[in-house]
Amino acid sequence: MSILHASGRGLRAAIPICLGYIPVAITFGAVATSFGYPLYVPILFSATIFAGGSQFILLAALQNGTPWLYVVALCALIDSRHVIYGSLIRRIFPESLVARVPLAMSLTDEVFATALTQREAEPTRDLTAWLAGVAVAAYLCWVLSTAVGGAVGTVIQDAAPAVTKAMHFALPALFLALSLDNLHRGNAWPLAAGAIGALGAIMVSNIAVALFAAIAASVAVCSWQYRESRP
Amino acid sequence: MNHSTLLVAIAAMAVVTACCRVIPFLLPPKSRLLTLLSSDHPTTKIIGPALLVGLSVATLTQPIMDSTNWSTLIPYGVGGIITALILRWSGNVGLAVVVAIVGFGLTEYCLSLVAA
Numbered sequence: 001m002s003i004l005h006a007s008g009r010g011l012r013a014a015i016p017i018c019l020g021y022i023p024v025a026i027t028f029g030a031v032a033t034s035f036g037y038p039l040y041v042p043i044l045f046s047a048t049i050f051a052g053g054s055q056f057i058l059l060a061a062l063q064n065g066t067p068w069l070y071v072v073a074l075c076a077l078i079d080s081r082h083v084i085y086g087s088l089i090r091r092i093f094p095e096s097l098v099a100r101v102p103l104a105m106s107l108t109d110e111v112f113a114t115a116l117t118q119r120e121a122e123p124t125r126d127l128t129a130w131l132a133g134v135a136v137a138a139y140l141c142w143v144l145s146t147a148v149g150g151a152v153g154t155v156i157q158d159a160a161p162a163v164t165k166a167m168h169f170a171l172p173a174l175f176l177a178l179s180l181d182n183l184h185r186g187n188a189w190p191l192a193a194g195a196i197g198a199l200g201a202i203m204v205s206n207i208a209v210a211l212f213a214a215i216a217a218s219v220a221v222c223s224w225q226y227r228e229s230r231p
Numbered sequence: 232m233n234h235s236t237l238l239v240a241i242a243a244m245a246v247v248t249a250c251c252r253v254i255p256f257l258l259p260p261k262s263r264l265l266t267l268l269s270s271d272h273p274t275t276k277i278i279g280p281a282l283l284v285g286l287s288v289a290t291l292t293q294p295i296m297d298s299t300n301w302s303t304l305i306p307y308g309v310g311g312i313i314t315a316l317i318l319r320w321s322g323n324v325g326l327a328v329v330v331a332i333v334g335f336g337l338t339e340y341c342l343s344l345v346a347a
Contacts, residue, residue, distance in 0.1 A: 012325070013325070015325050015329075016324065016325050016328035016329070019328065019329070019332065041237070041241075044238075044241055045241055048241060048242070048245035049241065049244050049245045049248050050248070051248050054244055054248055055244075058240060058241070058244050062237065062240060068236070068240035068243070069243070071244075072240070072243045072244050072247055075244060075247060075248070076247045076251065079247065079248055079251035079252075080251060081282070082251040082252045082254075082255075083251065083254055083255050083264070084278060084282065085252075085255075085282070086252065086253075086254065086255025086256055087255045087264060087265050088278060088279045089279075090255055090256055090265065093256060097257075100256050101253055101256065101257075104252050104253045104255075104256040105249050105252050105253060106252075107252045109286055112282075113282075113283055113286065116279050116283065117324075119279065162336060162339065162340055162343075163336070165336070165339055166332055166333070166335055166336025166339060167332060168294070169306070169307070169310050169331060169332050169335035169336075170328060170332055171290055172287065172290040172291045172294075172307070172310070172311075173310060173311075173314045173327070173328045173331040173332060173335075174324070174328050175283060175286040175287040175290055175291075176287045176291065176311055176314045176315070177314050177318050177324045177327045177328055177331075178283050178287075178324060179280065179283040179284045179286075179287045180314070180315055180318050180319075181318065181324055182279075182280040182283060183280070187277055187280055190277050190281070191277070191280055191281060191284050194277075194280075194281040194284045194285060195284050195285075195287075195288050197285075198284065198285040198288035198289060199288050199292060202288060202289050202292050202293060202296070203292075203296065207286075207289040207290075207293070210285050210288065210289040211282055211285040211286065211289070212285075213285070214281045214282065214284050214285030214288065215278055215281045215282065215285065217281075218277045218278070218280075218281035218284070219274050219277060219278065219281070222273050222274045222277045223273075223274045225273075226272075226273050226274060
């Protein structure tokens, strides 16, 4: 009963993620079928890759004739941030590889951000059930919304453009809320430096560079504070 | 592009993405990378929150910079303020996100009425 309850809490925690995924996945499905691909192609993309940015980049590359191997190599560089994600929350994942690997494969930016809220928790079966709830909800929502987008995406976007546009704010709102939830007096200055670093980087480059700039600036200010506080 | 090349490209991207996600979970617990990234030192503990801040800044500013119209800033600003206020008031991330989406949508709607 406790595990069912924990899974249910995980499903509820995934609601903000799903609100953000639905419009993006519908758009992906609609764009893919508008390129002339049969419905199973965008579904195959979402079911096997499960990474919005990489999927859009690969789809665009395939469409305009960019060598796909080059694009895959570029996405591998962008995805290298997942090595940091996994290292930070590995402690709360189950010991068993059978449970650990599928959960790890579901670690999108949004699932990681939500899982990070539990990083101080003890790794119990309830926590695994909670993680599984978040991961399964996010994955199913992504794949099913892609299928809906592939089938009727353009119809939905034409019928309710205002709702579709409003839903695009879900992911920025989720990341902002989780950032503020992690903010406290002790880490305010390093995180402010990280925000400035990310802002500067996103103006001249892409999201991957912005993430590394945020980490570099935060770590630099944090280590300076640490040195200053030592007698 | 032929069908088999398409399938190979999708499979390659799937393998690359899966490897990046799974590698940290397959490393031995005492590997240097994991020890470095999961220590209790303040400079390593800041990495997770810094990633969240980076994601927030990137996802909030990218649409504004991609837009040619500066009024795009208004709904994103209003949405961000609503997110912060509701989170402070309720302490509930999910509620803050849902109310912010509604606020963002209403602001967009009002702006479209003003423009029309």
